[in-house]
Amino acid sequence: MPMPDAVSRALCEQVSADLMMEALGELQHWVKLSGSAEELTSLELVRKRIETYGYRTEIILHDAMISLPGAARLETGGRTWTCITHSHARPTPAGGLTAPLVDVGEGSQADFDAADVRGRVVLVAGLASPAVTARASAAGAAGQIHFTRDGHIHEMCVSPVWGSPSVETVDRLPCTVVVTVGLDDGEELRAMLRDGRLSEVTLFAEVDTGWRKTPILIAEMEAPEAPEDAPFVLFSGHHDTWYYGVMDNGAANATMLEVARLMASRHADWKRGLRFAFWSGHSHGRYSGSAWYADHHWDELERRCVAHVNVDSTGGRDANILTGSGCAAELRQVAIDAIRDQAGQTYKGKRFGRQGDESFWGVGVPSIFNSISHHAQNVGAEPGAMKLGWWWHTPQDTLDKIDAQNLVRDTRIFVQVVSRLLFSPVLPLDYRAHAADLRSVLSGLGEELGDRFDMSELMARLDEFSVLAERTAATAERSASSEQAERLNRALLRTSRALVPMDYTQGDRFVHDPALAQAAWPVLQPLRALARSAPEGAEAALCYVSARRAANRMAHALRSACETLAGC
Known part of the structure; x- marks a missing residue:
């Protein structure tokens, strides 16, 4: 029987750019808002493809609190400014929210401590985020206006509540109106406020937040002659998108399909099972799909799941830094080997942050990766900003942002990682x-x-x-x-x-x-x-x-x- 490393190398050589770009050619046509008919239609296309490789599939529809931003605008003294609002922000009354404006710098805790923001709208330099929104809510602010230093307006989810809220967490949902304007507009607002030419603003925002049915696609295959309760590897990525979301997360879905195809071709070598999960609610429900799955399959995951491989935003144009994705310490050597072998780079690694569909740490499942290929950061940019490209979370996340060779490179990394987890007689947990x-x-x-x-x-x-x-x-x-x-x-x-x-x-x-x-x-x-x-x-x-x-x-x-x- 071939050694696991030899099998892995052979599979990496078989990664097909044509098949992945073909899949992306289908997925690029759908705006996949969580719980929408278009999302489900797109997910059915994924289901049909993965079934051809021999996987047993199921689409689960479950209740989740989903928040879809609508129209928004900012007005000051008869002038209208272009802006967007955000998932889980509060909507305004029909007549808008009018309040004094106060500059809180970058929105740190010290910035909020130094200002009286009660009943006011805060102006913040930086991405709309759960952390700043939590500070603004706690400080009694009525609204937030953000602007980012990369000059683009990015869709965001501002809830700090992981997954759908519970009785214990519902009070932590945001209680402020949140909008984002462009960089030039943000700087102009700051200057007007500083010079005394502006004292109050009026925000208008529509946000559709409520419980709705959202889908999870599960595709799985057991190891040969394995009992039903045998261990398995979980490989997941979200399917919902902002706009067409070709990179985030269509490309990752194409990576998952290609890994599924190649692993199935060597099914006889599997030592444990493989389960794919395509989540909804990542972008509009703060990881509601993976959190629901952890809650409703807790016992099975605790008994059987040996590792969680997560994938996001593969194949981005000019995304050539592959040294800093998150990884559990016990899987670090697996990451080092894969990045070295498939990208020729030295993996430095880092601890995971509280982001991505990492809903399984409480269960006790070690994780590896999320997004792996990143852009160099511009001098002066906020830390970590736009490492996935300026088009991230914008309408410009389209097929032209994908580099087919980068997609092959990134997918080979996941092929090697999943191969190690599937084919190694002893799990590579160090x-x-x-x-x-x-x-x-x-x-x-x-x-x-x-x-x-x-x-x-x-x-x-x-x-x-x-x-x-x-x-x-x-x-x-x-x-x-x-x-x-x-x-x-x-x-x-x-x-x-x-x-x-x-x-x-x-x-x-x-x-x-x-x-x-x-x-x-x-x-x-x-x-x-x-x-x-x-x-x-x-x-x-x-x-x-x-x-x-x-x-x-x-x-x-x-x-x-x-x-x-x-x-x-």
Whole structure:
């Protein structure tokens, strides 16, 4: 039987630009707003293609809170300014919202703290975002006007609530009107305000927010002779779009179809199953599709899903930087190998942010990638802005923005990654890297806390886990028997269930944290709060209680992981 690496190389050579561009030629004709008839029609085209490769398919229709922006305009003293409003922003009354305007710079917390914005409209330099909208809502602002430094007006979703809201999260939905104007208009508004030529503005915005049926396309195939409850790899990408969304996310859907075709051609070599998920609600529901799927398939995912591969916006014209996509530490070597082999670049990697359809960390599923090919950032641009091209989230995201050779390159990377996960007898999850990342975090916390908190139990547990992770990796690197490989795979899966939620959530495995920035290992945030608090007093005492409980949660996860690896 061919070695997995040889199979992977052969499949990468077979990636077809013609087939992917043909698929894009079909998908480019549909504006795929979440829950729309056009989205479902387009998804049926994807379904027909993937069924020809032998996959069993299902389209699930489920309820989700979807928000579709409508018409918007800004008026000042008889002048009308062009603008758009955003998903999950508040609509205005029929007569508009008139209020004083106040400049809050880039909309940082310090910017809001320095200004009285109650009942006012804030002017913000930067993308409309969940973070700024949450600050504006908390500060009592009535509205927001944004402008971006790249000179283009980009559609955005401004809700910080991950997925559809619940009883516990509905109050966190935005309570401000939000619009975006062009760069020149934004700078002119700022100058008029500064010079005293402008004091108040009137906003008009229509936003259609409500519950509607949205689709998820599932396509799957089990490994040969595998039982129904056998492990599987989840490979996902969203199907809904802003405008025609040929790059974001039509190209990624073409990548998924090509990976499906090539993997099916080597079905006999699979060691585990493969499940594709095409989400709705990514753009207009803050990842409502993947969040719904995590909620309604939690038990199955917890028992069976070994890894989540996510794809977004492949093949962009001039997108030639492939060194900075997100990846879980335990899959970092898989990413390094794929980027080196298929793009000739050195993957630097980074922690995932709270973005993309990463709804499975609470379940305990490690993830790799999202968008992988990026543009160089212009000097002076806001961090991370427009790394997917100036056309991102605009009507100009059309077929001419796709470079067929870049699409082949990017798809080969995903072919190699999925091949490793499907064909390797032992899952390529390296918990030595995970342990090293955690050691860096805990050591830094120990230095910050000094004698204010005893870190010895956590460090001892980590030392034990590091030894076991090293032993497990050494065993996996040898030619393990099929029985030994099965034991190792079960242990690696259970280890991920213990540690991934600690690495990427605040610790509750059954809820979704907000779509807001988090520090590494957010479960340890109470220890950071203790380190920042005054050495003595009531605040320090309160922070200590929270820190103790957080340390217990982390220590328990490490103990569970140690017991699992010790038994394999």
